[in-house]
Amino acid sequence: MVSRVIPVDDFDLVIFGATGDLARRKILPSLFRRFHAGQMPDQARVIGAARSDHDEASFRAFVLEALKEFARVKGAKASDYKAFVARLDYVTLDARGSEGWEALKALCARGATRAFYFSVGPSLFEDLAKRLHKYGLAGEETRIVVEKPFGRDLASAKALNAALARHFDESQIYRIDHYLGKETVQNLMAVRFGNMLFEPLWNSQYIDHIQVTVAETVGVAGRGEYYDRSGAMRDMVQNHLMQLLCLIAMEPPARFEPDAVRDEKLKVIRALEPVGPKDYVRGQYGGDEDHASYFDDVGDEDSTTESFIALKAHISNWRWAGTPFYLRTGKRLKNRASEIAVVFKDTPHNIFGDDAGRHRNILSIRLQPNEGIELGVTIKEPGPGGMRLIDVPLDMSFAEALGPDGEDVPDAYERLIMDVIRGNQTLFMRDDEVEAAWRWTDPIIAGWEERREAPLPYEPDSAGPDDALMLMHRDGRRWREIKE
Secondary structure (H helix, E strand, O other), rough: OOOOOOOOOEEEEEEEEOOOOOHHHHHHHHHHHHHHHOOOOOOOOOEEEEEEEEEEEHHHHHHHHHHHHHHOOOOOOOHHHHHHHHEEEEEOOOOOOOOHHHHHHHOOOOOOOEHHHHHHOOOHHHHHHHHHHHHHOOOOOOEEEEEOOOOOHHHHHHHHHHHHHHOOOOOHHEEOOOOOOOHHHHHHHHHHOOOOOHHHHOOOOOOEEEEEEEOOEEEEEEEEHHHHHHHHHHHHHHHHHHHHHHHOOOOOOOOHHHHHHHHHHHHHHHHHHOHHHHHHEEEEEEEOOOOOOHHHHOOOOOOOOOEEEEEEEEEEOOOOOOOOOOEHHHHHOOOOOEEEEEEEEEOOOOOOHHHHOOOOOOEEEEEOOOOOEEEEEEEEEEOOOOOOOEEEEEEEEHHOOOOOHHHOOOOOOHHHHHHHHOOOOOOOOOOHHHHHHHHHHHHHHHHHOOOOOOOOOOOOOOOOHHHHHHHHHOOOOOOOOOOO
16 A cells, blocks of 8 residues: 655755754654655755754765665665755854854745744744744744753743744644654544544443553663653653543544644643642662663762653543543663553453453554554354353554555654645644643642652663552553563
8 A cells, every 4th residue: 555645835944953863863864755755846945054064065965874874765766865965955053143044044035835943952942933033034934843842841831932922923833742743643533533433432431441651661871961850751741641641532623623633632631630649650760780770871879850650640521530541651661662552341241251251342552663553352262162252453553554564654753744834733732732731740740849759760671660560450450561
């Protein structure tokens, strides 16, 4: 099956921080994949801007090396790489000064759609926004893309929103969360709202609980300075896991349009109940002869920052009253996996007797690796000897359904960047949504800081602290095993 490529209008995409790690690993390879798929118009250009002292030739060489390492496009020829880098320009630019801005203005002098990707730290957002206006680069059709972290608490998020709002309308601001660009995440909405089979059952009457797991095998080495200021709650729960929770729990929007979808997500966040100390577990990975400890990775043996968190959340509305949402995420766990598991309730009466065992339907949405959707159903075990029941999966792997190695499934950044060019904000966060998420998150963080709670140690290559298991065991439930 070959995915259908929808053309976009002519555009100029300027990447601030074009020599940084995000641009090298994600943004530029994603653009090349869209180029190779035939989705970039003939005149579309990509303009790199950074403080690094490149000229056009050296920047193109830099990008070519990045593409060879990270693009991995099946069937791409040397001529394809050459044709793509020929579209690249570069400007040495000072975000807080005047260097390079007139040169950038000259490169953007034509009438194409303009998008500016702020692949830089939040401290530079307002400086860039201000200069885009000062040098005549911003207009009604201008779009800006900003990456997380979008603040580290409610106060800083409000300040960032206000800073951007002084220069751009909310309709021009694209707060990117790459999780929302994943094919499986969008398929969650298709499964819910496109199938009569699921939506009537998508409530507390039929669903026992929901688990959201984002597990990583890597530690924080290489980004310890950033991570130690943030921790798992700020780095993952407040944005990625919160967005997944919203898509699972939201009411059907009237239309699949940006504000209709985001209005429903906002209602979910505002309906979240406060989380007390009995309903979360924080952890910090230790070390062994094969792995550095968290202390080693951040260079601070007194750090009380969590590298793991598990919590139980409740949504106070008619659809979800009484159905808990269990969220967990952590570093240096035994397997890398991201999964949403919707665990349905037992049948109201077991006609097969105790010997048949306990069986539940579970809808599993795998985000990574091996993206796909699996529905566990109960059937009779083949053979004579009575009614013995077993669980079997109805499995749809995207790699199998959409081509070898999932080659036709676009990367999340590919989809989101093209949505920016189209002016489609459906998969991007709105200002009030970001602030509402921090409004729920801040009291949890403030609580453990006031109590001076230290995170619990856990072994590398484990499932996290034992207390995280008890978070569910005391409710008569258990975490699903983390599988790659």
